[in-house]
Amino acid sequence: MSQENEKRSAAIEAVKLIRSGMTIGLGSGSTAAYMIQELGKKIANGLKIRGVTSSKNTEKLAIEARIPLIALHEAKIVDINIDGADEFDPYMQLIKGGGGALLREKIVAYNSKCNVVIADSTKEVPRLGKFKLPIETIPFATGNIIDLLAKERLKPQLRKAGNDLYITDENNYIVDLDILGFTNLAQLEERLLKIPGIVETGLFLETTHKIIVGHGSSTKTIDR
Numbered sequence: 001m002s003q004e005n006e007k008r009s010a011a012i013e014a015v016k017l018i019r020s021g022m023t024i025g026l027g028s029g030s031t032a033a034y035m036i037q038e039l040g041k042k043i044a045n046g047l048k049i050r051g052v053t054s055s056k057n058t059e060k061l062a063i064e065a066r067i068p069l070i071a072l073h074e075a076k077i078v079d080i081n082i083d084g085a086d087e088f089d090p091y092m093q094l095i096k097g098g099g100g101a102l103l104r105e106k107i108v109a110y111n112s113k114c115n116v117v118i119a120d121s122t123k124e125v126p127r128l129g130k131f132k133l134p135i136e137t138i139p140f141a142t143g144n145i146i147d148l149l150a151k152e153r154l155k156p157q158l159r160k161a162g163n164d165l166y167i168t169d170e171n172n173y174i175v176d177l178d179i180l181g182f183t184n185l186a187q188l189e190e191r192l193l194k195i196p197g198i199v200e201t202g203l204f205l206e207t208t209h210k211i212i213v214g215h216g217s218s219t220k221t222i223d224r
């Protein structure tokens with residue numbers, strides 16, 4: 001079964017957790033897009049939920065799927081947040097931000113009672129780091145951040161979108177880091193967040209409660 005089918009199966013399985021009356025965090029990326037599509041079908045059949053979006057792109061998809069949306073502050077707390085991941089390890093730690101939405105995604109995850117990750121089987125790794133770790137940086141500080149992180153062996157690469165720089169929903173930049181040589185990820189996260197101008201990192205170390213992985217024609221669920 002293809003990667004796309006695995007993404008769709010994981011998304012459909014996650015939507016089975018949703019009940020009327022819940023506020024749902026709507027993640028970003030291609031796997032989350034299947035979840036939004038599936039929620040749209042359930043809403044057409046009477047499911048009553050409200051969504052909080054994690055990116056402008058997700059907002060667009062959610063409006064197309066006719067999911068009623070509210071602001072994060074109106075929700076106060078999200079019941080279930082469903083989002084994708086670029087990598088997850090046996091400790092349910094994630095790298096996110098391949099799609100550049102890591103900042104809002106982390107904010108929604110922090111404000112959710114239950115975080116469910118949906119992924120295809122290629123995202124499961126014994127150790128995080130083959131995928132480059134995205135960090136979101138303030139443009140004013142980005143040149144200096146890149147120089148500093150280069151000295152710390154993180155091989156920083158400023159993300160581009162074609163010939164232009166990639167700009168996030170919050171009008172910041174993304175810098176992708178090579179973290180393969182780093183084993184203490186909590187320490188790395190702490191170090192990065194101490195540097196003024198780094199707004200957030202794509203390391204999600206403790207937020208995840210459940211991972212639903214598409215595996216061949218079925219799904220596998222990992223619980224914390």
Ligand SMILES: O=C(CO)[C@H](O)[C@H](O)COP(=O)(O)O
Binds near residue numbers: 029032086100102
């Ligand atoms: O973190 C993300 C976007 O910022 C996505 O969740 C991540 O990139 C996975 O995307 P996809 O489901 O398309 O593989």
